[in-house]
Amino acid sequence: MMHSEGKKVYKVLHEMRAAKPLIHNITNVVVTNFTANGLLAAGASPVMANAKEEAADMAAAADALVLNIGTLNQLQVESMLLAGAAANKKGIPVVLDPVGAGATAYRTDTARRLLKEIDISLIRGNAGEIAAVAGLESSTRGVDSGSSQSGTAETAERAYQALKLPVVVTGAVDAITDGKDMYRIHNGHSMMTRVTGSGCLLSSLIGSFLTVTDDVAYGAAAALGYYGVAAEKAGGFASMRGPGTFQVELLNALYHVGDMDIRQQLTLKKEALKGTYE
Template sequence: MYTNLKVVQEQNPLVHNITNQVVTNFTANGLLAVGASPVMANAIEEVAEMASIAGAVILNIGTLTTETVDAMIEAGKAANEKDHPVILDPVGAGATSFRTAKAKQILDEVNVTVLRGNAAEIAHLTGEQWEIKGVDTRSGEGDVTQLAKKASELFGCTVVITGEVDVISNNQGTNRVMNGVPLLTKVTGSGCLLSSVIGAFAAVNNDVLETATSAISFYGIAAEKAAKLVGDRGPGSFQIEFLNQLSKITEDDEVLCKIERITK
């Protein structure tokens, strides 16, 4: 588990983000903290070239336009040609028909390596109707583990559903991660940054189930440490300390991983 983090820190993979306007700075700083090298390039004239040299490509539809999605597909196809991992974050899928259709278009035209979202977003992409408010999930009554398995089979990729318990599933197996704190939900872009961190880990190890699981667990551990240090000072202080703790994860922290492995 720890070796995935260590390799990221040693190799400093280039992670190409086509992400939303709200989270660009936070995402770049978070990737730097874990040891990756971020680049934010979304002009269609250069995305294919950038994607071809990046270790991973992150496609985040948080503030999508038709032009941005065209650039995402161009970048995704270029990454596919180089066999580089592509992570899709379908922010707000299910909130509007346009947003849902564009996420499905990317899934149709790009070989996505990891699909990461909350339960409502993933459910809507599979045709189920879970409640969503704006780009945030609301109460869902379904089984998240079964939803992750269903989505993985449907889309032929690793599916990560994040929430109180995070579920990671592909044709090799299913894992559940219990690391993390509620304060993460009070920081805009915490899920978006996680998608990019998963990309950084996937860039250095092609065992996607293992790398996604370790990325999510270490991410949650950093959040737990930050929350403990911040106390009741609130989400602003937590966000800053969270970046600090992402940069301080060490080999010793592996003992804090809370992972349940589910056999198929």
């Protein structure tokens, strides 16, 4: 089964690499370089444009838009709204990463405002962030999740009911739902939590995968599977060293991971939800 799923995931990856989509990132200052290098390693083309004077033009030229609220300020929010409107007009995917939502009212309110004023294709965060945006019980600390790592699927399903858009909740087991199907990804490596920006890069990679498929949930699942396999490959090289080596090896793995890596290592499970939420 995993061999078959791996073949499907690699097909999406191969199509993304062939397309070399331009991904417009309005992201936080902590992760800009790592995100750009990660997208390049995977096969996409990054652009990082925060200025409100060019945000709409850049989004109109891009194949996907990724909004990340990790280091918010009012000018950046204005840029996000302008870029979001341009992206919606063009009809390209828009991914929201509500970094640190729940830690402060400003972050939570901004994430909700973006959801209200922009047609968001998918939201991705850890359990605490997603719960905060969806109005569920949560305990976010800084930009880290304070929620149980085992409850990602439950959080994703409940958040979908509240938000009515595809949700990705990352943790020990990643979960994705579009209200009809639930995907669970068991790949990844514990050292990802020791490198800042690993989740932010993931959100941008999801954006790149959504440029080549109309199935948002499966596109996200494919990106998560690919990223998780790359992390495992990187962890094998970095286990005796540390996070610095892991970060470099993750970029290398994103570049090198291919068909057989995914077929052999992917652990992706799909289930239909008992009820759908329209």
